Every structure is written in C-alpha cells, then in structure tokens.
Amino acid sequence: MSPLMSIFKRDWQLAMRNKSEFIQPLVFFVLVITLFPIGVGPGLATLQKIGPGVIWVAAILSALLGMEKLFRDDFNDGFLEQIQLSGVSLSLAMFIKVFCHWLLFILPLIVVSPMLALFLNLTPAMYWALLATLLLGTPILSFVGGIAVALTVGLQRGGVLLSLILIPVFIPLLIFATSVVDSAVFGLNYWPQLAIIAAMLCGAIAITPFAMSYAIRVSHH
C-alpha cells in the first residue's frame, strides 16, 4: 500500500472510532438552520428567499467548527513531524488529510441538505443549483481553511481566531454560491457562476497544499 493510501486509511479509521466528533458539526448544522424559521417567522415565502443563504452560512459555520481539530492531534503526537522525516511529500499528505476531512465532516452536511431544503421550502430547481454549489464550494472551505488551521495548530486557543481569519476570505465564495441559486430561481443560466466556483476550487487544490505544508513547518518551528 502506498504511504498516501495508508495515511488516508489511518485518518478514516481514526475518525470512525470516534464517531461523536464528526457527528457534532452535522447536528450543529441542522440546529443552526432550525433556528432561522423560528427566528424570522415561518412564512414560506420568506424562508424560500433566505433559504440558500442560510444553508450556506450554516455550512461555513459548521465547517469552521469541525476544522479546528483537522491537524491538532497529528501535530501534538508528532505524526506530522514523522511524515516530514519519512520522505513522503508533506504537501500531498496534507492534501490527503484535508480530502479525508472533507469526506467525513462536510459531505454528511451535503447528504442531509435535501431535508433542510424541505425545511426551508426550496423548489427543486433551487435545490439542484444549491447542491451543485455545495459540492463544488465546500472543498474550497476545507482547503483554504486548512492553511489557517495549520498556522494556528500550535496555539492553545485557536477557535475564534480561526473564524476571524477565515470568514472574510470566504465571502466571495458565499456571493457566487448564493447568486447561482438566485439565478436558478428565475430559470436563468447559472453555469458561469458555477464555473467560477469550479475555477476557485481548482486554484485552491493546486496552491493550498503547499501553503499548508509551509504553515505546518512554521508551526513546528
């Protein structure tokens, strides 16, 4: 088995043995979305209007919540240092770890999203557009977020700091994602916006592993 496969398998097994950890962001996601109909009133038209934005904001918040632990244990027990010594590319290892994290922590959010679309009275057209943005957009959250996580991993209290650094960076993604859904409402062509999100994803996959591995080296310093 190649070393990268074994890193993936290891991360997967570790998460599977501690299920509560990756169920928490999922429950948080559902609860935050439940707050909105209660907070703004149950009017179906209002919910439909704010729905896509609410789902995206909740996804960003729960991604931030789940991200904090992304590298922490591996950093503290020296696993990442061992990878650096082993000759395996640290950037590729980071890529695998972030991808595994996305599968375990973010993909479940997308899996429950049809139920939330019913909660918020989204039409099928809106939902398909939303699903496309979530599938293309949430990996950007994980990859870009990984840089900030790698930088703050050595700090005692990284949580709020992480949000402070990352939320401004995520704003363009939120704008494009919600505009895709807005276009879908009127039956307009939303491929251009989707293509921009896909381009951002390609850029993020290409660049962020290097930034993450550099950030880990800074944290080890």
Next chain:
Amino acid sequence: MFTWLHPYAKTERAYALCQSLFPYFLSAAVLGLVVGLVWGLVFAPPDYQQGDSFRIIYIHVPSAILAMGTYVAMATAGLVGLVWQWKTAYMSMIAIAPVGALMTFISLFTGAAWGKPMWGTWWIWDARLTSQLILLFLYFGVMALYAAFSDKQQAGKAAAIIALVGVINIPIIHYSVEWWNTLHQGSTITKIGRPSIAPEMKWPLLVSIAGFIGLIGTLVLLQLKNVILIREAHRPWVKKLLLTSSTKGER
C-alpha cells in the same frame, strides 16, 4: 539592488534608516495635510448639488484610496520576509497593519458620516462599502494572528502567510462584491453620481492625497521604530541608544 538592500535586514541599520527618513515623511504629511485640507475645506468652491457637505471628500477619498494600497504594501513586506527571511520585513509588515486598518476605518467612518446627509442612511450594502469593510476584517485577521503568537519570529511568518492569502483574495472580493451588488441593486440604492471633478476641487484633493501618503509613512516609521526597539530591547545598541537619549533629555 539586493546588495544595496540587504544591510537593512539588520535592525540597527533599519532603525537608522527610519530615523533619517522620518523628517521627510513628517514634513510631507504636515505640508500636504495643512495645505490640502485648508484649501479643500475652506477655499474650494461648494458643490452645486451637495453644498458644503461634499468637503469631507478631502479626508474620505485619500484614506479610501490608500487603504487598499497599504494592504498590498503590507503583504509585499510579508512576502519579502518569507522569501529572504528578514525579520525587519516582518517588523515592517506588522508596523504597516494598524496604520492600514486606521485608514480603512477613517474611510468607513467618513463615508458613513457623508452617507447620512447625502443618501439618508449611515450604511448601505454598496459594493465599495462592503469591500472596504471586508478589507478592515482582513487587517484585523493579520493583526490578531500576529498577536496570538508569543514567538514573534513565528508570528511574523504566520501573519505573512495570511496577508498573502488576503492579497490573492482582494481582487476576487472586489469583483465579486461589485457583481453581487449589481445583481441585487434595487431602487433604494443610490449611486453617487460622480461628475468629473472640477479643477478647483481636484487640486486640493491631490494635495491631500499626497499629505495622506506622508501621514501613512510617518505613522509606519514611528510604529516600526517602536517595534524594532521593543523586539531588540536586549541588544547593546538599543541600550546605548536609550541611555544616550535619556541623558540628553535630562540636560
């Protein structure tokens, strides 16, 4: 150029450079601000539509224009630090950050004060306002990350990485926000009809922009001198410098 630059990687030389540049920036700031603001606030003709309240432009526009440029300067200092591992570059980066945040805040504050009489509201989610607000948050992120580390060398590297992530994002933010705003633009959003500015209004504006550049330089140099002295407090040259300046003060 590199051989010319690299002595300034030493903090002592960088401090001396700050000292020698300081009077030039200070005089540019004082001259530019006094001339530009007095000219603009007192002698320039009132606007035919906005009356006297347009005069806030002489503070608002310079700070707004320079806020983003200051961010790029900060990120450049961070990049220099990451590439050549100069600690003076990190020091300059962190000296620039609060000044840039201040400029962004001034532009937002004066913008709000201007928006109230002109648009009838303190704040609208206009593209320019929004991207300026996000810029302020980006500054806060860099400063907060730097402050969170106790090892300041590591803090410099971390903050530089985040500053670079931000600088990649600035154009994306700028265009996405502009696009978002035009998509959502309703009848409530008033746009500043930006008439091509009259020359008797333009010249004081240019002078105050120059004054603001001088002001930013002055503040950055002051801040950088402090950062160097605090970080290098254990060095003999700092002790000597502080001792001589304090004995001078006693006399």
